[in-house]
Amino acid sequence: DARVTQTPRHKVTEMGQEVTMRCQPILGHNTVFWYRQTMMQGLELLAYFRNRAPLDDSGMPKDRFSAEMPDATLATLKIQPSEPRDSAVYFCASGLVATGPYNEQFFGPGTRLTVL
Amino acid sequence: AQKITQTQPGMFVQEKEAVTLDCTYDTSDPSYGLFWYKQPSSGEMIFLIYQGSYDQQNATEGRYSLNFQKARKSANLVISASQLGDSAMYFCAMKVGGNNRLAFGKGNQVVVIP
Numbered sequence: 591d592a593r594v595t596q597t598p599r600h601k602v603t604e605m606g607q608e609v610t611m612r613c614q615p616i617l618g619h620n621t622v623f624w625y626r627q628t629m630m631q632g633l634e635l636l637a638y639f640r641n642r643a644p645l646d647d648s649g650m651p652k653d654r655f656s657a658e659m660p661d662a663t664l665a666t667l668k669i670q671p672s673e674p675r676d677s678a679v680y681f682c683a684s685g686l687v688a689t690g691p692y693n694e695q696f697f698g699p700g701t702r703l704t705v706l
Numbered sequence: 707a708q709k710i711t712q713t714q715p716g717m718f719v720q721e722k723e724a725v726t727l728d729c730t731y732d733t734s735d736p737s738y739g740l741f742w743y744k745q746p747s748s749g750e751m752i753f754l755i756y757q758g759s760y761d762q763q764n765a766t767e768g769r770y771s772l773n774f775q776k777a778r779k780s781a782n783l784v785i786s787a788s789q790l791g792d793s794a795m796y797f798c799a800m801k802v803g804g805n806n807r808l809a810f811g812k813g814n815q816v817v818v819i820p
Contacts, residue, residue: 646807
C-alpha cells in the first residue's frame with residue numbers, strides 16, 4: 591500500500607529555532623506539493639516540484655522558508671528562524687504530472703508544528 | 707485565477723440520511739477538474755471523487771456522488787446513507803488545464819449523529 595510519509599508527525603519548538611520537515615513521496619510520483627493548513631487560511635500551497643525541480647514557490651515566505659528535493663525520494667521544507675505564526679499543519683502531497691485536468695494528489699499524514 | 711467557494715456552516719446529519727455539500731467554482735478555462743477530499747479528525751486528507759469538466763455524466767464512487775452543474779459552476783458532493791465515520795471536514799478543490807496546482811475551498815464540517 592503506497593503512501594506518502596512525513597516526519598516528524600508533531601514538532602514543538604521555540605521561536606527562532608530551525609525546523610526541518612521531511613516527506614517521502616510515493617515511489618514513481620514526479621510531482622510533490624507542500625501545503626500549510628491553518629484555521630484562518632485553510633489549505634495554502636507553499637511549493638510545488640516537478641521532477642525534483644521547483645516550479646512554483648510563490649506561496650512561501652522566502653525570507654525564512656526553503657523547500658528542496660535532494661533526490662526523488664525526499665522532499666524537505668525548512669523554516670529558519672521559526673515564528674509563532676508558523677504554527678500549522680504542513681502537508682506533503684505527491685502525484686503524477688498531468689497534462690489534462692485529472693490530477694489526484696496523495697497526501698501524507700501531515701506535520702503538526704507548534705512554535706512557542 | 708481559479709477560486710473555490712464553500713460557504714455552508716457546520717452541518718449535523720442524522721445517521722443513514724443523505725447530505726449535500728455545496729461547492730461553487732470560478733474559472734474561465736474550459737478544461738478543469740474538480741476534486742473532493744475528506745479530512746477526518748485524525749487529520750489526513752483522503753481523496754473521494756473526481757469530476758472532469760468534459761465528463762458527460764456525474765461522477766459516483768460508492769456512497770459519494772457529485773452533482774455537477776456546469777452552467778451554474780457548482781460541484782456539490784452528495785453523501786448517501788451517512789455513517790458515523792463520515793464525520794469530517796470536506797474540501798472541494800479544482801485543477802485548471804495543464805496546471806498541476808490544486809486550489810482548495812475552506813471546507814465544510816459535517817457531524818453525523820446517531
